[in-house]
Amino acid sequence: MDHRAETQRAQGALAMLRCAHRFPGITRAEAAARLGLSSGSAADIMSRLRQARLLAEAPAPQTGGRGRPTTALVPHPEGPLVAVVDISHATWTVTTAAIGGTLAPAAAHRHLGLPAETVLPSVRDALAALHGPRLRAVAVAIPGTVHGHTLVEATNLRWRGVDLRALTDLPLAVGNDASLAGVAEALRGAARDASVALHLTVEVGVGGVLIVDGRPVLGASGAGGEFGHLPFGDPARHCPCGAWGCWDLEVDGRAMARHAGRRAPADPRAYAERTIAAARSGDPDAVAACRATATALGRGIGALLNAVDPAVVTLGGLGADLLSVAAPALHAGVRRGAMAWRRDDLPPVLPAALGSTGPAIGAAESAMALVLTEQTVKV
Template sequence: MTRRLAIGIDIGGTKVAGGVVDEAGVVIHRTRRDTPHRSTSPSVVEDTIVESVEKLLGLVDPADIVAVGIGAAGFVAEDRATVVFAPHLSWRNEPLREALSQRIDLPITVDNDANAAAWAEATFGAARGESHVVVITLGTGIGGALIIDGAVQRGRHGIAGEFGHMQMVPGGIRCECGNRGCWEQYASGNALVREARALIEAGSPVVADLLTRLGGDPNALTGPIITEAARDGDAMARELLADIGTWLGVGMANLAAAFDPGLFVVGGGVSAADEMLIGPAREAFKRQLAGRGYRPEAAIVRAVLGADAGLIGAAELARTGR
């Protein structure tokens, strides 16, 4: 009996992860390659995608593969074929589906990576059974996706869900997008590292433990190191995560005012801090929610599919044509 498998490819700033995914959302085979440097031409990234697909096709009966889904970290146009802009790659109005279709003889779907991750969580993960969901992905920046009535909402131009660039602080910290005060400048992995590094460079004794972990090199600081220190009981690391969580909760309260979801799902690398981050986010959400005390409150939970969410969702979107 022929299986209806799909290949999902998740393209980020540092890696191209791929997998063969079955109809239950289980990743049967995997591949992972480094993302070519941002200065390279689009064709080099496309070569990496094609190589990943070809490797995965060699691990199964190709007749079982019905589609290929691509989740790209960038703005994907409403045609779900063109990457309008990808900040970590050299794609600018890149006709990605057309380019790949010339080399891969399978139906291909292109979508934003956060949309793909959200669909995976809605279909197989933490948001299963909930019709109105906002998914927040916390990594270097903030990505997001919106599901209403069980369907991904991509917006008129395909670029909905860029929640990280909502302005939170007028005239605030400069963002890579060109504006100031964007949410991701206060509630992301970059924000976490920036605040810790500022304390180190100021010579503050409250980050002595972090500096010891770094061997005295502030440039070696990463979000996972801060999370590890917090788990080990470092008070300053916990405070830094709580600050990020507070800003996270404020932003989610704004999104609740706009979309009234039943559930927020928080994923991405920073979510590994779990309740040290999500606990303060829930508290801030409750304080900032419009009409608090007189309206139902959305639940806030951590995503469950981890790093696989993007490729699982890309595969499922491609298989189902959603």
């Protein structure tokens, strides 16, 4: 076989592999149709992928129709895995994902706000316990500004200038947790198939990402999406990031405490959870605090609609909770923040479908992108 034909076969195999990852459970016939392959070519490619221990086939669910039974493309039982590190404001987890993106169960470990040099050795040990020939890459989701493999700043963790390459010798991807959650929503969640999607996650502050045709817009240095540090808040209020008037300070537990006449909580996330639970039970002070916070969140969303023009907005974390308990206030805030001509055709604002697993799912996608390349897939 000449070099050109061999290259075409390799590209066909990589396309089949990516298709199986993007559409878990897709049948061989559906994949062939999507990729423009004949049934014979698809069968040949699958034979090569099985031999390379990359994909396998399993009986497809019965549809009740006539015709020959077909098979679904599934990860090979000895196929490649990626490791996923998900560091939140309070916990960290380490797990794995196979082709198709399904995460293995993982235990959460509390880090109690300890410094990076105390927490990361335990993370590295957990990764080392996973090492083996199947593990091909690692991705880290973390609540902070990321540049390359460096955590520039995680304001609420008080981590700065942390080089995460010390975690592993494998190929590594690092991303902001909210940005990765947005990638996951665009590929597998509530924003699936939207041409332009805006994802926002509220935890301690708010972060997010703009997704265009399934790809995140991360800026020149990869640090884009820090929407929480736009000056949508009180210009007299100082943010831990060093700026004044940040939106972060208007949309989480710190804002809820202010609206209730209380001091800033030591744990804004936990305080917000308690306030939202009280609002669900009808507590009037909690309801008022949630409505005021939801209005501030909505006004910022309206401003972002003016700036980036998404087809859909998805909300994760406390954003989804505020949407559930104070939707009228949030939507009213969106309308007030949006330009008048937009108000008759505002995009939907939806709760994130993937919930708290969004950052890890997005991280798995980033790690798998390092694996599913012409340089690493040999068939």
